[in-house]
């Protein structure tokens with residue numbers, strides 16, 4: 001790992017903050033390897049989770065390493081919520097150990113001979129008590145690891161190890177959390193076990209996160225903002241809802257393609273054990289939820305679960321039917337299918353149907369149709 005200073009830096013300067021906007025992440029990096037170049041110039045929200053999404057080799061890890069000060073960039077400038085961490089033009093380079101960041105990798109690299117407690121204390125030593133942002137108790141509670149403190153890492157499951165790794169990163173009181181596919185090494189069961197903890201971090205801590213993933217479902221669950229990378233360049237960025245609803249992006253051609261809808265719990269039907277979730281443009285019924293009316297819930301509607309009809313079909317078992325207008329029709333990645341973007345009063349939907357059905361129903365932009373939603377995934 002390269003942690004040396006860039007040529008011409010002024011050494012271990014503290015983060016500079018004079019005159020910079022207090023909110024937002026600005027990251028300009030150019031890295032030239034033989035056979036690969038990263039060239040990005042990003043302005044990102046200073047809060048919430050930003051997902052870096054792209055194929056293998058698109059440069060996601062390289063970008064995270066740049067942010068961490070671990071890459072030798074030809075050109076670089078990095079501001080984190082009002083602090084300047086790097087500016088190659090001005091000779092500013094804050095070395096990795098002076099950047100207030102937590103870095104979570106695919107597999108937590110815990111010291112095998114130290115208990116979980118000692119591993120966590122090791123991370124804490126770097127931070128003086130006055131600048132601590134999240135308390136020891138709070139971190140243990142957020143990640144549900146209080147009962148694991150005396151164990152050695154070798155006696156933890158993969159998911160528990162990862163939770164300890166995240167806890168250790170949080171205990172360094174980061175102003176930015178970098179997560180490089182933290183779930184990739186876990187099987188589905190462990191992944192589902194750890195996702196709620198990541199959601200809690202997102203909901204309850206005000207630490208911005210850059211989260212690398214190549215799975216739309218994972219991104220849909222955790223991200224607020226998405227950056228798409230391809231061959232070292234940013235091909236698109238925007239809010240999760242906007243990016244997931246675009247048909248000109250590779251996310252639409254993924255087998256998990258679908259939109260994300262922010263809904264509110266409207267009411268419960270205790271007779272049929274159903275809950276009604278409302279959003280601009282409509283509502284859906286889902287199996288009874290524990291959340292009280294008024295709470296927000298994120299929904300994921302996969303393109304493969306949306307079918308279309310020219311009129312409202314009454315004698316169907318599909319409960320969730322919304323009026324929507326066709327906005328765009330594009331070819332899917334198989335010649336048999338098309339992707340259709342619809343809008344239900346501002347809420348986007350994507351349907352994946354056969355080209356044959358598209359022709360038979362005469363589907364074209366502007367047409368009012370009924371979108372039948374066969375399944376809704378609730379996120380969180």
Ligand SMILES: Nc1ncnc2c1ncn2[C@@H]1O[C@H](COP(=O)(O)OP(=O)(O)OP(=O)(O)O)[C@@H](O)[C@H]1O
Pocket residue numbers: 033034036054055056057058059060061062063214
């Ligand atoms: N130190 C290096 N020297 C030369 N090439 C490198 C170096 N590090 C990464 N690369 C190349 O840069 C490209 C981007 O790699 P990177 O790991 O950033 O991609 P990624 O999007 O994170 O991929 P993955 O999802 O597989 O982790 C790859 O082609 C990789 O081989």
